[in-house]
Amino acid sequence: MKNIKNIFYVGMLALCTMSFTACSDEETYDFPGDPYNHVYLQDKGGTFTFVHTPISSISTLDLTLPLYCNHRVTSNFIAKVEVDNSLVAAYNEENNTEYAEIPVSSLVMENTEIRFEQGGLMSVNELHITTNEAINELRDVNGYLIPIRITAVEGENCKIVDKMSTTYVIVNVKEDTDNIYDDAADELVTGTLVSDRSGWTAIVPDGADAQAMFTESDDYWSGRASAAGEELPVIINFGKPYTFDGISASYLYYGYYTYASWTKSSKIEISGDGTTWEEVGILSNTNIIQVFYAPVTAQYLRITVPAPSSSWSSASFSCGNFNIYAK
Structure with missing residues (x-):
């Protein structure tokens, strides 16, 4: 009888150990057994404005955008981002808008290679986008759409979350006849x-x-x-x-x-x-x-x-x- 009880207790201990291990795996990965670092963008593109006055052209576009991983990074890797104007037409059709494509040459893009380091949930550097002097020519009354997309990842066990790989930045265009803000600023x-x-x-x-x-x-x-x-x-x-x-x-x-x-x-x-x-x-x-x-x-x-x-x-x-x- 003692042997039977011992076997029963050993079996229960094994089941408890297996349950504990499974819980630990679920805390480490979003998907049990999936070792990949899934990289994504949060939808935080935002809305900015180009204002053209008789004196100068002013841009409020100053975007800082980090990338994220679905769990703590298991090993260092790099994600690459770019402005993908091929997405503008589809966006306009889906949202009934008429935004123009912005020339990438008019943008100043810093940190298009985003670094992730082991143990982090967020990138250690951030994409930074502003404009250059070409803003003087950006006067389309429909405004501009800037689609930002993760295009590639380099490193071990990395994947892009396709449904969360793109965010959109909207830039409105305004013509002002003088050098004073019309609204409170x-x-x-x-x-x-x-x-x-x-x-x-x-x-x-x-x-x-x-x-x-x-x-x-x-x-x-x-x-x-x-x-x-x-x-x-x-x-x-x-x-x-x-x-x-x-x-x-x-x-x-x-x-x-x-x-x-x-x-x-x-x-x-x-x-x-x-x-x-x-x-x-x-x-x-x-x-x-x-x-x-x-x-x-x-x-x-x-x-x-x-x-x-x-x-x-x-x-x-x-x-x-x-x-x-x-x-």
């Missing part, structure tokens, strides 16, 4: 607010002291056009030339509420001598921060507030904290 300003504005002066129609425009206190300057139906020009002299890519204007009302100084459709101009003026753009919004597509260099800035539509009111401007985002 605070996060795109790259300059830094000027800390010392002691040498700045403001020139206003009534000759009043408007130095309160350059403080951060409760005080502010407020002025109106001399008559109803007239524009109100406000000129700011920085005392020296600055290069800047944004302007900010606000005032603190009764010490509690911060308001933007801007009136929609105000004209922004710059000058090097205070005599010859160059238009930067017309304001399409009244956000405190107005951002330029491309930096400008000037010593003078002129704000022209438009005349109100009503015949009984006059153009006005209130400001207690005017500043620029200097480069």
Whole structure:
């Protein structure tokens, strides 16, 4: 009887050992018994924009894209990626779109050979895509589609997951008639607010002291056009030339509420001598921060507030904290 019980216990121990081994295999591989490193792309292509202005062309395309493995890499290998324009037509047909193919020569592609190292779940380097000066010619109103595809893997026990080997990047194209963003773009300003504005002066129609425009206190300057139906020009002299890519204007009302100084459709101009003026753009919004597509260099800035539509009111401007985002 003891022998029978011993055989029973030995058998149960063997079954438990086999079960433990199977569980360990499932933790190591997505598919039990499959030793391959399956490589794939997550669908994170994203949407970007090319903006063409009279001054320059700007691209928001700055894509960083890693690759992934279905389990911890068993041995080092390389995956290769490329832009595959042969996929554009099929994408358009399936999604009822009309995106154009982007010339690969207009793209700057870094790290098209993606490295995986043993023990990792994600590549140790990432594909990086930006544009070059050829963006000036990329003006198709339908926008562009950039299909990014894993084309090959080099190393032992590597496979591409075919259904997850491609991601798509969409680039919209916009034409803007001036150098000021139409919509809020605070996060795109790259300059830094000027800390010392002691040498700045403001020139206003009534000759009043408007130095309160350059403080951060409760005080502010407020002025109106001399008559109803007239524009109100406000000129700011920085005392020296600055290069800047944004302007900010606000005032603190009764010490509690911060308001933007801007009136929609105000004209922004710059000058090097205070005599010859160059238009930067017309304001399409009244956000405190107005951002330029491309930096400008000037010593003078002129704000022209438009005349109100009503015949009984006059153009006005209130400001207690005017500043620029200097480069």
